[in-house]
Amino acid sequence: MPVALIKSLVFALCLLPGVLLGWQFYQDQLGANPIEAITHNTGEWTLRLLLITLVMTPLKRLTGWYWPIRLRRMLGLFAFFYACLHLSTYLWLDQFFDWPEIWLDILDRPFITVGMLAFVLLLPLAVTSNRYAIKKLGRNWKRLHRLAYIVPVLGVLHFWWLVKADVLEPAIYALLLGALLFARLPERKRLGKAKTSPQAAG
Numbered sequence: 382m383p384v385a386l387i388k389s390l391v392f393a394l395c396l397l398p399g400v401l402l403g404w405q406f407y408q409d410q411l412g413a414n415p416i417e418a419i420t421h422n423t424g425e426w427t428l429r430l431l432l433i434t435l436v437m438t439p440l441k442r443l444t445g446w447y448w449p450i451r452l453r454r455m456l457g458l459f460a461f462f463y464a465c466l467h468l469s470t471y472l473w474l475d476q477f478f479d480w481p482e483i484w485l486d487i488l489d490r491p492f493i494t495v496g497m498l499a500f501v502l503l504l505p506l507a508v509t510s511n512r513y514a515i516k517k518l519g520r521n522w523k524r525l526h527r528l529a530y531i532v533p534v535l536g537v538l539h540f541w542w543l544v545k546a547d548v549l550e551p552a553i554y555a556l557l558l559g560a561l562l563f564a565r566l567p568e569r570k571r572l573g574k575a576k577t578s579p580q581a582a583g
């Protein structure tokens with residue numbers, strides 16, 4: 382299948398949860414607390430897309446296909462898109478732009494602190510995801526984009542912290558994330574082998 386077609390399909394699929402949510406909101410189908418439903422839905426899609434973005438490199442390694450790499454930027458930007466919706470819902474519909482109250486909330490509730498930190502770290506990734514920034518930043522671009530591993534860790538922590546009793550769902554995300562981060566380790570480290578020089582390896 383041509384890459385352009387795969388990209389268009391994935392684009393439509395990534396847009397679908399947002400369209401569905403908008404439709405359910407319009408149809409008044411989001412239950413008794415639509416704001417909570419929107420916050421939960423957009424938060425979950427942010428986290429899912431952050432994880433799906435991390436699947437692309439191991440998928441390429443495993444299959445030898447190149448197209449997963451071509452999807453990474455789009456998937457990461459969709460994660461950012463849902464994060465923006467998630468944050469806007471909180472700032473606008475939940476807190477009514479009451480900045481002093483928001484500031485207190487960030488300081489008082491650890492899960493909000495961590496969520497905010499995750500969003501702040503996601504910002505430079507989104508801003509520098511274009512070709513111009515890749516050229517301009519050179520080697521530093523790769524360094525900066527290591528934040529793509531830290532942001533989902535913070536996202537899982539944020540989720541874990543907010544659920545009081547039933548940690549099953551955040552635990553599943555944590556397990557998946559752990560597996561994905563493990564899969565990204567160089568093979569030598571994954572197999573627990575010491576670094577050997579060619580001479581020592583003889």
Ligand code: HEM
Pocket residue numbers: 420421422423424425427428464467468471493496497498499500503532536537539540543
């Ligand atoms: C990359 C950034 C973020 C990710 C991945 C993320 C992810 C999530 C997830 C997965 C949930 C739980 C959804 C569920 O219960 O099914 C959630 C809930 C929530 N998040 Fe975030 N979030 C992020 C940033 C933020 C930010 C910046 C704020 C606000 C400053 C925020 C505020 C909230 C709130 C208020 C809830 C609902 C809490 C409740 O149920 O009482 N999140 N988020």
